[in-house]
Amino acid sequence: MKNHPTPETRPLRFNLGSFRSRIALAALAALLLLAGCGSSSDGDVAAVPASSEEAAPATASGEEEAEEEAEEAAEVVEADEEPALAATEGLNVGLFFDGALAEDVTTEDCTLSGGAEATCYSITVAGFPASHDVGPFCPETITDGADAGGIWFDGVGVYDLDGEFIENLPELYDDENWHMHDDDGNVHITETAEEFDGAARPDVDVELQNHCVEGRLEWLENGEAVTSTVLIPTVPVAADSAATSRGNLGVTLDGVVIAASAPVDAILSAYTIAAFDDCGAHFNPFEGYHMHGATGCSEVGDAADDDPPMFGYAMDGYPVHSPFADGAAPDDLDECNGHTTDAAGYHYHANSAAMNQVIECFFGQVVATEEGGRGGPPE
Ligand SMILES: [Zn+2]
Ligand SMILES: [Zn+2]
Secondary structure (H helix, E strand, O other): OOOOOOOOOHHHHHOOOOHHHHHHHHHHHHHHHOOOOOOHHHHHHHOOOHHHHHHHHHOOOOHHHHHHHHHHHOOEEOHHHOOOOOHHHOOOHHHOOOOOEOOOEEEEEEEEOOOOEEEEEEEEEOOOOOOOOOOOOOOOEOOOOHHHOOEEEOOOOEEEOOHHHHHOHHHHOOOOOOOOEOOOOEEOEOOOHHHHHHHOOOOOOHHHOOEEEOOOHHHOHHHOOOOEEEEEEOOOOEEEEEEOOOOOOEEEOOOOEEOOOOOHHHHHHOOEEEOEOOOOEEEEOOOEEEEOOOOOOOOEOOOEOOEOOEEEEEOOOOEEEOOOOOOOOOOOOOOOOEEEEOOOEEEEEOOOHHHOOOOOOEEEOOEOOOOOOOOOOOO
């Protein structure tokens, strides 16, 4: 288990560079606030003083503190109360990035898809990535390079959203109705909240066809990220047979929903490109920022034995790791792209972003009410 990313090893990775002093300050603050702070959203930094809290009851700090903590522990799951579980033994709340969770993690009874009564974590992700920037999405002109835009994927390939891509749309999709730029080479992009609302939906306004669709945080309701609460078994329970889901597939460790496949056919049939950023995610007006393709973002820890790092949890509670590079996948992957390693236990590997399906299927049971319970997948 030594190579599995744990709260103790994560700061080593994220203390690098400009984060160093910020994390150190945050860790200090977490230490000072520790006794009274019940927030599991401190996952990233609270993990640092984990051992000091474990030791707290044994010190002379008194019974009052211990009682306070016991009261909080009845409802709120604190990241630093999590034992150092192996992946196969259950979801580790402490792996979430600082800022990834909008509310304290709690536990509640839940019924799994196979009928089992279980205990689940109620996890509310912030809906905005705590570990990386958002965007860019669409290139502004047909001479822009790859740095100016994000990516597009359609189940076949993954493409840099550069000016050349916009210009070549008629050839790529073999349809002369594509024409996403004006005579000066400026790309048609959704430029207001109204245009975004009109284009980021199944029945795209005709005048917004041939637009590269991108959203902004300030165009969401109240200009705020859209939080999402998911119920995930505290300990995964294998299913009798692997199952697919129409709903959300999981959450990233930095606070973003891993959504079902983007409705690429509908998007393309309206002559739109619902641009993703380089992390394979984008906004829609109702679900906010969500991801459809794994590209190596939001990871914790390092690759262990050539096994790409973890970046999220699936709805059944198993960890999700980044995709293998082309041709590098081992031959022990099951139908859900999962396998068991000494370092990480059972875990999935995300598909290549090109496939527009982050998680192939669920090896374990998801919460019965979670499937399709959120009004279907976001676009
Ligand atoms: Zn693996
Ligand atoms: Zn989407």
